[in-house]
Amino acid sequence: MTRATTNAAPWRATILTLHPGMFPGPLGHALSGSALARGDWVCEARDIREHGLGRHRSVDDNPAGGGAGMVLRCDVLAAAIDAAAAADDPRPRLLMSPRGRPLTQARVRALSAGPGAVIVCGRFEGVDERVIAGRALEEVSVGDYVLSGGEVAALVLIDACVRLLPGVMGRAESGDAESFEGARLEYPHYTRPRDWEGRAIPDVLTGGDHGAIARWRRAESERITRERRPDLIGPESPEGTAPIREIERR
Template sequence: MTAPFAPWRATILTLYPEMFPGPLGLSLAGTALARGAWGLEARDIREHGIGRHRSVDDTPAGGGAGMVLRCDVLAAAIDAAAPVNDPRPRLLMSPRGKPLTQARVRSLSAGPGVMIVCGRFEGVDERVIAGRTLEEVSIGDYVLSGGEIAAITLVDACVRLLPGVMGHAASGTEESFEGASLEYPHYTRPRDWEGRAIPAVLTGGDHGAVARWRRAESERITLERRPDLIARAARDEDGDGGGEETRR
């Protein structure tokens, strides 16, 4: 599972290391992992737990439901996994984090890797977020049972962009969210299916016409489904700072 000297490495801090590699051990990511194109290490936070029972959480200060991951336990786990000279960004999967974007994924995939903390319970003691400079990241406006599935999502998005992972270089650039639009529709054989035919322009052999059709379809779908992408791109072009950095 681990490839410690791979050029891009993901270290996951979790209470459930058995959840890894999970889907990351299959398909494109799994093939690349097996040949050492990237490395994965899942570390058990409970190894740094307190006392005979390896306690990792406690009741929230000020009262309230649930439990909170202790700052001393989590800090010890982070220090063991990513010492001060580790250049990788330290991420915390959190529903209150900055939304993960394709631009951020591309930036992370171009670096040395990531160290990801998977939260559980009601959350993480705020002091360790500041004390260990954790960047909070969200994969959507909903709440999961823990950060593991979110971490798998982030790592998969990064790994597929690593050199040689995808079979066709254009696969990483001609898709949704690489620009300010969603991807155009795709078709393949059979040419006719249940009374629905492949658009004639795609089978006519005119590559210029195909490119224009795909661009128009991309714009149409984006306008129908995600007009916010178009509006955000317009704000960025105007230079008013209304891009992804301001989204919460």
């Protein structure tokens, strides 16, 4: 069942960008594209430059105090935000920024359960700090690296949210065992052929013992987490084992 079939309002993503042609982009394909066609969610890309100043629709200026690059003007960006979302719009206002709080699976779930998001994509050296405060923008990061602009980060955030909307994934439980949904990274997956280049599917997965399969998957999940993300392992328990704490996507 989808939002469209239940008469619920579609999840709305309004993206403020200097490059509206980047949307929906890859989100117009596969699961998110099918959901978009069904009306489960709405993708609205709005050009910040429509609110630019002068004949050339200028949107940026030199940084106060000097320095390299240019900065998006607060008055231009504020005008774009005000035109895109009314003051009483309940959707959170997000600014994709490498200095923002890391995007987590818990935050994604909260966003997907709401009415959508207004997403600002920065460019140049950054955004005038005053508009961040003046329009209550929540800075969000998709990782500890820098992109050319916020558009790719916005695509990541939207994809993560849309796939969790009711009816988008074929089976609701499809996402339950994924990495960052529980207390560990995901276990390995296999499919046919049974033997490939001298590598065989583990016997436990073909033996039909579902209890043994569940135990193997949990053990593999814990092993992979300890090997690849030891930072996610919690403090030692009284029994001497190190339980893996609840984790969220960075």
